[in-house]
Amino acid sequence: MLMAGLISVALEAEKKVSKTDRSKASMLPPTAGTGLATTVLAERARESVVTITTRAPDGSPGGVGTGFFISTNGLVATSLHVIGEGRLVSVRTADGALASVISIYAWDRHADLAVLKVDGTRRSFLPLALANDVKQGTEVIAMGHPFGLEQSVVEGVISAEREVDGVSMLQLAMAVEPGNSGGPVVDRAGQVVGIVNAKAALTRNLGFATSVKLLSHLLAQPNATTLERWMHFNSLDTNEWTEVFGAAWHWHSGQIEVENPGHSFGGRALLLRREMPHRVPYELEVEVRLEDESGAAGLVFDSDGVGKHYGFYPTGGRIRVTAFGGPEVGSWQILQTLTSEAYLPGEWNRLRVRVLADGFEGYVNDQRVFAARERVFGNGLAGLAKFRDTKANFRSFSLRPLDAAELAGASFTAQSHNLASPAREWLQTNTAADRSDLLRQAADFERLAAEYRRAADRSHQSKVIAALRQELDQPEEKIGLFRAALLLAQFDQPALAIAPYERQLQQLVSDARKQLADTDTAPQKLTKIRHFLFEESGFHGNRFDYYDLANCHLNSVLDEREGIPVTLCVLYLELCWQLGIKEVEGLPLPGHFMVRFRPAGEKGRVVDVFRQGAELSFDEADQLVAAEMEREPHSATVKAASKRDIILRIAGNLRQFSQKRSGMRESLPYLDLLVELSESEREGAANRIDRAGLLVETGDRIRARLDLQWIVDHRPEGVDIERVEAALRQLSEAE
Secondary structure: OHHHHHHHHHHHHHHOOOHHHHHHHHHOOOOOOOOOOHHHHHHHHHOOEEEEEEEOOOOOEEEEEEEEEOOOOOEEEEOHHHHOOOOEEEEEOOOOOEEOEEEEEEEEOOOOEEEEEEOOOOOOOOOEOOHHHOOOOOEEEEEEOHHHOOOEEEEEEEEEEEEEOOEEEEEEEOOOOOOOOOOEEEEOOOOEEEEEEEEOOOOOOOEEEEEHHHHHHHHHOOOOEEHHHHOOOOOOOOOOEEEEOEEEEEEEOOEEEEEEEEOOHHHOEEEEEOOOOOOOOEEEEEEEEEOOOOOEEEEEEEEOOOOEEEEEEEEOOEEEEEEEEOOOHHHEEEEEEEOOOOOOOOOOEEEEEEEEOOEEEEEEOOEEEEEEOOOOOOOOEEEEEEEOOOOEEEEEEEEEEOOHHHHOOOOOOOOOOOOOHHHHHHHHHOOOOOHHHHHHHHHHHHHHHHHHHHHHHHHHHHHHHHHHHHHHOOOHHHOOHHHHHHHHHHHHOOOOOOHHHHHHHHHHHHHHHOOOOOOOOHHHHHHHHHHHHHHHEOOEEOOOOOOOHHHHOHHHHHHHOEEOHHHHHHHHHHHHHHOOOOOEEEEOOOOOOEEEEOOOOOOOEEEEHHHOOEEEOHHHHHHHHHHHHOOOOOOOOOOOEOHHHHHHHHHHHHHHHHHHHHOOHHHHHHHHHHHHHOOOHHHHHHHHHHHHHHHHHOOOHHHHHHHHHHHHHHOOOOOOHHHHHHHHHHHHHHO
16 A cells, blocks of 8 residues: 555656745755765664565565664664565674574554564664654665665655655655665764655656654554564465465455465466365355456466466456466466456456366356366366466455256356447447447446445445344353454455454464463463563554554454554453453443453452553553543443443444544444444434434435434433424424
8 A cells, every 4th residue: 555655656746846845945954065974974874784685484585675773782673565474584784694583573564664673782773863853855865785786875865754645754866776675764964764665666766765753653662573473474374275386475354465476487376275176066266356467366276286287367457277287387288368358457356167077167257258178187276376476366265066056057158248248239229329328328337336336335234234233132141252343344344254363363362372371370361461462472552543444343453463442452352261361351441442350359450452461550540541531430440341332332433433534424334333233222312313413414314314213213211302303303394
């Protein structure tokens, strides 16, 4: 997201400098001739700049970038994309020595920053400038290793400070090349003002750096992670998948992501499901999206686990069917390359292959595009493939048997739907139509398509609400809080698969259990869980974008290792409960959800999971919340949150965050959710009043009247019925 925004900002910056920018620049004092000379700066900085290289878990080479020491105790700052996730990291100092990486001291995906902890002490490091000292027009140098050319220096100035996708970035008037990423941007006083982040590839002498103030925030709230756990971040379950020929495969936000070329010819790399396909006939399916249509990525099947397999995938905007006979270049053949109107370049496309007794069929977005009656190999493994330097995303992979009913009527001569046929049929009927007529027809189809998409969204949301109600209507002890929170995330993400995240929770529980002893008391267990979750596994409160909706999605909390208080509490509570600590409960303090711990025979305490699991007395918790909300919360006596209360609190945050970012209209689905999940009539009435007001603003007076009429009919306690009746009359008179 961040990288995508840089190019557009860069191009706009090249077109013109705003009047505001020009006026600011005119007020700045000239910097030429002030401060240290470039040669002196480079000499002083050189000893602090390091080379960072990465390798995949299988030992295959990754990338090369830059970092720099920021303290005497071995902290090295760089960009997160330089070290990657789930990779082995090596640091080589300016004298050529390897510094052993002890841990990932701090990292943040949103800011694209990372801080490594390496062994030993250092004499040389680069001091960080104060954020308010960074001025437009400041002369700077950047150091790094462009194209592997180590310890290179480039001069320039800070053109502006801009926000790119919510991240504070410094626009640099200097040439920045691959390998510079993660390197320091140093002012004439020798202080770091930014960390080189990316290069605008379409322009010359224009780069970007992450502002030093974000690095300062990161250091103020570190989220340390052991290297062993770092290697497993967003990694695929090796019990389910096998990687062949390298590349970088990751699990993230319910999707499988892949980048970097594989080791086989053509950059081929495979990700094979360990599960053997069912006996023929069977079917495999996946949704795929290519970042670059010149690449190739899709399905493979009948694989021997090494070099033999069939392939069915998009490439260059077309669909290709291939047969690979082994690892050699000459062992493969293209069975067919075809054009299909069903394929949508740059979008998600559903690929499906049916493997039958006498051949196989290929489908794109449910349109059959290929059929073959030949079988080159026998039954084998199935999975995913990518070629060349493709970046691709996959989701919703499935492998299942086909029964007789599904095969009935299927044949190799079945007619495919043609997406262009409605236009041709309309033209045959309207022979005198001109371009404007066709465009009007296109507009009608687009409106119809938009209505279908809205209907699809409503249908999905209704099903999720029904599933949530079924979960939450159970007795409290039977409600799965973790599952309910994932269902809530699925409300926004139709393709979200819940089962992988439930397995991820069980893995966390298993890993944490290994650190507990049978003789541990509940307080001792709690201390070890805090260490495991916040000091080893890197979970933390969101530092830079609190109102991001992803903070309310439990799957994103697990993927990103960050969230807001209530979603972090869901994870913390589930971990404690499954490890036998029953004395913890949700504490719904205003504005700051926490956990209350009441062990037998003790006064009890509060756990602030947003602040790395800090333990507070009840008085300290009250003072913290009172300072933020100007209210007296009484944390020792406030009623504990039920599991339904916790889910409703997350749903309320979704509504507030959506409204804050996108406006009232976008928050309406979350009000629907709150209305449907409300347990008491009073609670439901409050949500209906809010929804009625929003519906009036958006022009849906009919639904607004229905909400007000419900309140009048049910007359819940604590609601001013006369005012509601007056509003209902006013709405009726306005019709």
